[in-house]
Amino acid sequence: MNLQSFYEEVPRHLVAVDCIIFGFDESKLKLLVIERKVDPMKGEWSLVGGFVQTGESIDAAAARVLKQTTGLENIFMDQLHCYGEVDRDSGARVIAAAYYALIRIQEHDHQLAEEHGAHWLELHQMPELIFDHSRMIADALKRLRDNARFHPVGFELLPEKFTLSQLRTMYEEIYQETLDKRNFRKKILSMNILEKLEEKDKSTSKKGAHLYRFDKLQYEQLTKKGFVFEI
Amino acid sequence: MNLQSFYEEVPRHLVAVDCIIFGFDESKLKLLVIERKVDPMKGEWSLVGGFVQTGESIDAAAARVLKQTTGLENIFMDQLHCYGEVDRDSGARVIAAAYYALIRIQEHDHQLAEEHGAHWLELHQMPELIFDHSRMIADALKRLRDNARFHPVGFELLPEKFTLSQLRTMYEEIYQETLDKRNFRKKILSMNILEKLEEKDKSTSKKGAHLYRFDKLQYEQLTKKGFVFEI
DNA sequence: CCAAAAGTGTTGCATTTACACCCATGT
DNA sequence: ACATGGGTGTAAATGCAACACTTTTGG
Numbered sequence: 001m002n003l004q005s006f007y008e009e010v011p012r013h014l015v016a017v018d019c020i021i022f023g024f025d026e027s028k029l030k031l032l033v034i035e036r037k038v039d040p041m042k043g044e045w046s047l048v049g050g051f052v053q054t055g056e057s058i059d060a061a062a063a064r065v066l067k068q069t070t071g072l073e074n075i076f077m078d079q080l081h082c083y084g085e086v087d088r089d090s091g092a093r094v095i096a097a098a099y100y101a102l103i104r105i106q107e108h109d110h111q112l113a114e115e116h117g118a119h120w121l122e123l124h125q126m127p128e129l130i131f132d133h134s135r136m137i138a139d140a141l142k143r144l145r146d147n148a149r150f151h152p153v154g155f156e157l158l159p160e161k162f163t164l165s166q167l168r169t170m171y172e173e174i175y176q177e178t179l180d181k182r183n184f185r186k187k188i189l190s191m192n193i194l195e196k197l198e199e200k201d202k203s204t205s206k207k208g209a210h211l212y213r214f215d216k217l218q219y220e221q222l223t224k225k226g227f228v229f230e231i
Numbered sequence: 232m233n234l235q236s237f238y239e240e241v242p243r244h245l246v247a248v249d250c251i252i253f254g255f256d257e258s259k260l261k262l263l264v265i266e267r268k269v270d271p272m273k274g275e276w277s278l279v280g281g282f283v284q285t286g287e288s289i290d291a292a293a294a295r296v297l298k299q300t301t302g303l304e305n306i307f308m309d310q311l312h313c314y315g316e317v318d319r320d321s322g323a324r325v326i327a328a329a330y331y332a333l334i335r336i337q338e339h340d341h342q343l344a345e346e347h348g349a350h351w352l353e354l355h356q357m358p359e360l361i362f363d364h365s366r367m368i369a370d371a372l373k374r375l376r377d378n379a380r381f382h383p384v385g386f387e388l389l390p391e392k393f394t395l396s397q398l399r400t401m402y403e404e405i406y407q408e409t410l411d412k413r414n415f416r417k418k419i420l421s422m423n424i425l426e427k428l429e430e431k432d433k434s435t436s437k438k439g440a441h442l443y444r445f446d447k448l449q450y451e452q453l454t455k456k457g458f459v460f461e462i
Numbered sequence: 463c464c465a466a467a468a469g470t471g472t473t474g475c476a477t478t479t480a481c482a483c484c485c486a487t488g489t
Numbered sequence: 490a491c492a493t494g495g496g497t498g499t500a501a502a503t504g505c506a507a508c509a510c511t512t513t514t515g516g
Contacts, residue, residue, distance in 0.1 A: 006269055007323040010282040012243035015315075015326055038237055054242040058315025058326060082313035082328050084246075084289025092238040095246055095289060095326075097313050165468080182470070183506070205467040207513040396495075413497070414479070436494040437487040 016089075016096045017062040018049035018133065020080065020140035021070065023105030024157035028122050029173040030105065031137065032069065033129065035117040040091040041130040047137075048118065049096070062099040069116045071109030076156040077101040078147070080140050088132050096132075100140040102156035148174055152193065152229050155214040163201050163209035164188065171231055191229065193219045245325040248293040249280040249364065251311065251371035252301065254336030255388035259353050260404040261336065262368065263300065264360065266348040271322040272361040278368075279349065280327070293330040300347045302340030307387040308332040309378070311371050319363050327363075331371040333387035379405055383424065383460050386445040394432050394440035395419065402462055422460065424450045 021032040036046040048069045052061040059079070067073055080098040088096065105120065121127070123141065128134060148154050154170055155162075168184045188194065195215045200208035219229070252263040267277040279300045283292040290310070298304055311329040319327065336351065352358070354372065359365060379385050385401055386393075399415045419425065426446045431439035450460070 007245065007325075010245055011285040013246050013283065014238065014241055015244050015246065051241045052244065052315070052326070054324070055317055057317050058313065061315075079312060081310060082289060084283070084292075084328065086286055086288050093285070094238075095283070097315065163468090180506075180508085181468090182508085185469080186471090187505095202515090205513085206515045207466085207468050209468060394495090411480075412495090413481085416496080417498095418478095433488090437489080438485070438493080438495050439487080440495055 014092055014094045015052040015058065016049050016094050017052060017058060017065055018047040018096050018098045018136060019062060019065050019069075019077075020047060020098060020100040020137055021066065022100065022102050022140075022144065022157065023108070023120060024170050024173065025105045025120065027169050027173065029157075029170075030120040030122055031126065032113065032118050033121055033126070034069070034119070036130060037117060044130045045127045045133075046130045047098075047133045048116070052097075058097050059099075062097070062101075066099075066101055069113055069118050070103060071112045072103055072107065075101050075103055076153060078143075080136065080143055083132055083136065085132070090131070098136045098140070100143060102144075102153060104157065104159060106159060145174060149231055150229060152214060152219060154231075161197060161199065161201075161211040161213055163204075163211060165204070165209055167212075187231075191222075191227075193222065193229070245323055246283040246289065247280050247320075247325050247327045248283060248289060248296055249278040249327050249329045249367060250293060250296050250300075250308075251278060251329060251331040251368055252297065253331065253333050253371075253375065253388065254339070254351060255401050255404065256336045256351065258400050258404065260388075260401075261351040261353055262357065263344065263349050264352055264357070265300070265350070267361060268348060275361045276358045276364075277361045278329075278364045279347070283328075289328045290330075293328070293332075297330075297332055300344055300349050301334060302343045303334055303338065306332050306334055307384060309374075311367065311374055314363055314367065316363070321362070329367045329371070331374060333375075333384060335388065335390055337390060376405060380462055381460060383445060383450060385462075392428060392430065392432075392442040392444055394435075394442060396435070396440055398443075418462075422453075422458075424453065424460070 023030045023032065032048065033045050034048055036042055036044050048065055050061060050065040050068070052058050056064070062077060062079075063073070066075060066077065077099050080100050083096045083098060086093055088094070126134070126137065129137070148171070154167070154174070157170060158166060164185055167188065168179055168181065172179055193215055194212040197211040197213060199211045201211050202208040254261045254263065263279065264276050265279055267273055267275050279296055281292060281296040281299070283289050287295070293308060293310075294304070297306060297308065308330050311331045314327045314329060317324055319325070357365070357368065360368070379402070385398070385405065388401060389397060395416055398419065399410055399412065403410055424446050425443040428442045428444060430442045432442055433439040
């Protein structure tokens with residue numbers, strides 16, 4: 001068998017990417033889903049997705065799909081899982097690599113999203129989605145929870161400057177449990193990975209809450225010395 | 232655009248599976264690697280792999296590849312990651328889903344493995360492998376460590392009956408750190424997920440060490456009640 | 463002046479770590 | 490009788506969870 005035939009005898013497959021895009025809007029964890037515009041399943045709820053092109057890495061395909069619907073680039077995005085059941089897509093045999101992304105919901109291109117039929121829905125009011133997309137969402141949520149516990153990825157969901165209340169609320173949303181205000185503060189501040197700003201956010205109280213910024217550089221320094229983030 | 236053309240316009244890809252097969256041989260964590268028998272890279276070290284066939288799920292393809300080289304079925308196997316860089320395989324554009332498996336090294340078909348040019352190599356004397364296979368191994372090891380910390384997957388590497396010393400040695404191998412004998416015993420026994428057998432293993436000491444068996448059913452019961460395994 | 467969110471410490475309890483000697487037995 | 494790995498308990502330190510009041514200020 002020569003080199004040529006070794007690869008040529010092998011069947012080829014459609015490969016798609018699907019994106020589970022998380023956003024945090026004030027106090028709620030939300031997902032970007034679209035009304036599907038193509039058959040099969042036209043009009044049904046779906047994740048945003050697309051096919052991997054020739055000469056395009058699957059990571060690049062996922063980034064492209066994300067940009068198409070949100071206008072955003074250089075976003076936190078991680079491969080979730082590759083779904084390869086033969087009949088998972090009712091239109092054809094499609095292997096799907098799912099990616100989950102954490103974006104700052106405020107910063108995305110609302111108009112672009114609207115043009116694509118995209119909607120931000122809260123997690124607990126998610127409708128049934130096509131194919132195995134509901135399963136993907138369940139898997140992504142589990143992954144987000146696992147990941148956010150030991151890595152400071154949550155900050156990707158918040159504006160650059162945030163209050164400790166916002167931060168705590170975000171974690172409460174992710175884990176669906178209330179966190180003690182004092183213990184949370186103590187823990188997160190003791191990590192020394194937040195930069196306290198002079199500015200205050202007065203939008204939610206008369207007194208105003210200090211704004212903080214995640215100090216990524218400092219986090220990386222500490223990590224090298226053995227520090228492990230944990231919520 | 233009709234349904235037919237929607238899928239037909241899309242490029243198709245070769246999809247491979249590669250298996251990172253871990254085994255624990257007495258006291259060492261090992262990996263099954265082969266001397267590649269086809270071009271390109273014939274004769275180089277490689278993970279065992281194969282192409283996803285038409286009508287075959289990617290999980291099934293991985294299970295098939297595992298069986299081909301070890302003779303084993305119904306093995307703990309988890310998808311690691313899908314590697315999709317365009318140039319990762321120098322022979323053609325191939326998207327690879329990597330799986331990692333934990334097997335009881337004693338139970339595999341040695342002869343079959345040998346026929347496939349397979350060798351068990353210790354982790355820290357692993358040669359350079361083709362393509363991105365070394366990267367896959369690094370990722371798999373990290374995943375094994377993450378997974379074994381909170382899930383009782385380590386038992387998949389041990390014989391059905393094992394001593395606490397074997398169990399501890401296995402974790403020491405996985406994490407490359409020594410564990411206190413008494414504290415380890417205390418912790419693992421307090422979980423109530425091990426069944427103590429009457430039998431003793433006298434192969435490593437005059438006195439003989441009690442054999443234990445992982446009680447999977449019990450573990451699942453406890454898990455339902457909120458128990459979380461942790462080493 | 464009052465409503466509403468921000469900010470602040472202490473204590474008991476549980477968990478984790480460190481650590482050293484006796485036991486059983488085959489040779 | 491002795492060498493070898495198996496098996497056992499306690500005390501100190503650390504980390505974690507529970508808990509309530511004061512501060513600020515815009516309206």
